[in-house]
Amino acid sequence: MKKFLSVHDASSIHSLIEKALAYKVNPLKDHTLGKGKRMGLLFLNPSMRTRLSTQIAAQNLGMEAIVFNVGQDGWALEFEEEAIMSGTTVEHVKEAAPILGKYFDVLGIRTFPSLKNKEEDYHELYINQFVKYSGIPVVSLESATVHPLQSLTDLITITETFQEKRKPKIVLTWAPHVKALPQCVANSFAEWVNKWGQAEFVIAHPEDYELDSRFTQGATITHNQDEALKNADIVYVKNWSTYTDYGRIYCNDPKWMLTHKKLEATNRAKVMHCLPVRRNVELSDEVLDSPGSLVTQQAANRVWAAQVVLSEILKS
Numbered sequence: 001m002k003k004f005l006s007v008h009d010a011s012s013i014h015s016l017i018e019k020a021l022a023y024k025v026n027p028l029k030d031h032t033l034g035k036g037k038r039m040g041l042l043f044l045n046p047s048m049r050t051r052l053s054t055q056i057a058a059q060n061l062g063m064e065a066i067v068f069n070v071g072q073d074g075w076a077l078e079f080e081e082e083a084i085m086s087g088t089t090v091e092h093v094k095e096a097a098p099i100l101g102k103y104f105d106v107l108g109i110r111t112f113p114s115l116k117n118k119e120e121d122y123h124e125l126y127i128n129q130f131v132k133y134s135g136i137p138v139v140s141l142e143s144a145t146v147h148p149l150q151s152l153t154d155l156i157t158i159t160e161t162f163q164e165k166r167k168p169k170i171v172l173t174w175a176p177h178v179k180a181l182p183q184c185v186a187n188s189f190a191e192w193v194n195k196w197g198q199a200e201f202v203i204a205h206p207e208d209y210e211l212d213s214r215f216t217q218g219a220t221i222t223h224n225q226d227e228a229l230k231n232a233d234i235v236y237v238k239n240w241s242t243y244t245d246y247g248r249i250y251c252n253d254p255k256w257m258l259t260h261k262k263l264e265a266t267n268r269a270k271v272m273h274c275l276p277v278r279r280n281v282e283l284s285d286e287v288l289d290s291p292g293s294l295v296t297q298q299a300a301n302r303v304w305a306a307q308v309v310l311s312e313i314l315k316s
C-alpha cells in the first residue's frame, strides 16, 4: 500500500479486517516492523480518537509518531498553485511538504472541508497537495470528503459483532445537529459498505440531504426513517450538512434523533456513531448508555484500523 486516502487504496477490505482483528488479539506481534521509522501526524483540525489511536498504532509497530497541530501551532499554509501570498498565508505547501517528507517516513494529515465551496472541497486540494509534494506515503486522518480510517474501523466493529451467517441489514441514518457538519463520515461509510458488499445497506435521511451518488451507489435510499429501521441489525447514526445546496442545515427536526422507542422496530440493533456525539440531539442518553451501543468498542478499534494500514504501508 503506497497511500491510504480512500477505499480505493484498499485492495482487499476482507484481508484488512482479518489482519486488524489479529492485531487486536496480539497488538505487539509486529513490534519491530517500524523500527527506525518516523510518522508525522499533522492536524489542521481538532481530534481525539484519530490522533491518539494512530499514535498508539505506530508505537505498537515500533515507529515513532510525532504530532504537529498545524492549525494551532504552525505557520498558516497556502495550498493554491501560483498563489500571490500577500494575504494571511505564510508558507506554501510546496516548501512545507517536501521538508516534512525529509523528516518523516509516513505522513498522516487531517483536514476538514470549508463547507463553502463544494468544488474545491470535493477536489481534495489540501491532502492532494501533501501527496504531490511530500514524496512519502500519506494517510488520511479525515479529509474534506472522506474518513477512511473511521470506515475501516466501522467494518472491523461490524465484523466482530455480527457473527450470523446471513448478511446484516445496516442502516445509516441522518440525525439532527446544531452545526453544519461535513459529509465525510457518511460518504466514507457508504462507499466502504458498498465495496465490502457483505450487507443489505439502507441510507435514511430527510429530503434535500442526498449525498454524492459516487459514494452511495448500491445502497437503498429512503426519506422514511421508521421504514428503514425495520429489522435493522446495525444502525449507524450520523449528521451531515446538505450536499446539493452545499453545507447548509435545512432540517433539524428532532424526530430524526435515534431513541429507544425507534429501536423497537429493529432486530435488537446495535448502534454505532463515530464520535464525538451530541447527546440528546443526535442520539438519546438511553440509547448511548444501553448495552446495544457500540460506540466505545468502535472508538477502541480505531487502533487496529490504523495499525493494519501502517503495517501495509511499512511492508510495501
Ligand code: CP
Pocket: 046, 047, 048, 049, 050, 051, 142, 150, 274, 275, 276
Ligand atoms: N471519530 C473521529 O475521527 O474522532 P476524532 O475527531 O476525535 O479524531
